[in-house]
Amino acid sequence: MSPSPTTMDNFIRTKLQPSGSCIICSDPFSASHQPVALSCHHIFGHACIKNWLHNGRGATNNCPICRAEIYTPTDGGAFTSASIWTALCAAPPDRLHDFLSSLWPRVAALFADDPTGAFTTRDLLSHAVLPALLSMHNADAAGPFADAHSLVASTWNSLGRPNSASGLAIPLVRLARLMAQTSSILPKWITTVPRTSLLFWRANACLGTSSSEISWAPLAEAAGLSNPRYFSFLHLYTVLLSQHIVHARPTHTGPSHNSIIERCCTKIGGEWVGKPADGFKESVVGVYEELRRHQLEEKRISLRGHEEEKGVVTGLWAMAGWRREEGRKPAVELRKKVSGGWSD
Known part of the structure; x- marks a missing residue:
């Protein structure tokens, strides 16, 4: 059934408005600013849509209005x-x-x-x-x-x-x-040195590209030392524990078990997704106490993100796992591994 003249006139008046200006720059079309229509039928100035594509190096492959794909890349997606x-x-x-x-x-x-x-x-x-x-x-x-x-x-x-x-x-x-x-x-000076920058970059990069949030799960996996994928994150976390000890108020007896967990899992990582499991918390307590012993009793310097610290980090978490799972003091060889890798 054909629309009545009144309906047709209304359609033409309300739906078929001419496009007189570019939606990107708002300038009117002219001989020097010619309109082009994309496959989704949205119209832009030729120079504007070309600039839109070039600024994104081909990765901005979507209509600015409806996000429809503009073209099919043939270069293998070089700028994805x-x-x-x-x-x-x-x-x-x-x-x-x-x-x-x-x-x-x-x-x-x-x-x-x-x-x-x-x-x-x-x-x-x-x-x-x-x-x-x-x-x-x-x-x-x-x-x-x-x-x-x-x-x-x-x-x-x-x-x-x-x-x-x-x-x-x-x-x-x-x-x-x-x-x-x-x-x-x-401390501010640590954030200005290249090794800290590299450690932060690697710790973040190993977490992948699917979520902008930070989660406890990769850290717990790294603490088991069975998968090296998240080790950089574990290294950074251990440096944070070490630096926290430097700035904590010293006590004769040391912090309590619950106080260590609060320091290491709330003051550090309180905004992270999820909650650390009890087993991980026990390992954290072991690592914190060992760090404290080295730094306060043996007068070792704090961990600062050096490449050479990787052996120390591995030894600390291995000792903590040994103590938690076996219920006994760390093996002598593990203590030697940690002490031998510490920076002087």
């Missing part, structure tokens, strides 16, 4: 989130240090507005991650950090700057969150 993340993780240590050196002060500045440190994803992206990526982009327009800035910025802006992370933004937001949650434990 996964490929850029792989390139970032393979970046030279000095470039990773440059990025974290730019990120640390921006994370610290957030505490001026919210001393509790309860920063939203939007806070971390807009005030820390993207400005730090932009500084790297400005220093090197052809490197992976420039690609990361283009992709994260264009994707987040196209989605309306939501309070959530997607794609490449996920591990970068989690890195900033990890830095914010541990900044009160570490």
Whole structure:
């Protein structure tokens, strides 16, 4: 049945409005600003949609309005989130240090507005991650950090700057969150040295790219020493325990069992997803007590993220597991392994 003239006129008047300007730049179309229609029928200025694609290096492969795929990549997806993340993780240590050196002060500045440190994803992206990526982009327009800035910025802006992370933004937001949650434990000078930057990057990178939250589960798995995948996270956590001892108020008898758990599983990691299991807590107590013995009784320096500390970290958690599972004092050879690997 054909629509009546009145219905047809109403349809033409309300639904068939001409597109006179570009939705991206809001400028009217002209001979120098010609309109083009995508396969989803949304219309943009030719230069604007071309710039949209180029700024994302081909990874912004979606209509700015409906997010429909614009084209099918034929280059194997060279500028996907996964490929850029792989390139970032393979970046030279000095470039990773440059990025974290730019990120640390921006994370610290957030505490001026919210001393509790309860920063939203939007806070971390807009005030820390993207400005730090932009500084790297400005220093090197052809490197992976420039690609990361283009992709994260264009994707987040196209989605309306939501309070959530997607794609490449996920591990970068989690890195900033990890830095914010541990900044009160570490002395400022430690955050300025390259080895700390590399340890933070590796600890965050080993957690994957699927969630911007930090969970206790990988740490508990790493503490069992059966899977090296999350060892960098365990190393960082052990450094945090060691630094906490440095700044804790000394006592003659040492902290109680419950006090150690509160220090190690609430003051550190209180915002992390999940809860540490009882077995892990017992191991933490063992590691903390052994660290305290070395640092206070034997006058050893605290752990500071050196590569050479890996043997110490392994020995500490092995001793804690031995004591928890066997119910006896650590084996002499394990104590020797820890003592022998300690930095002087």
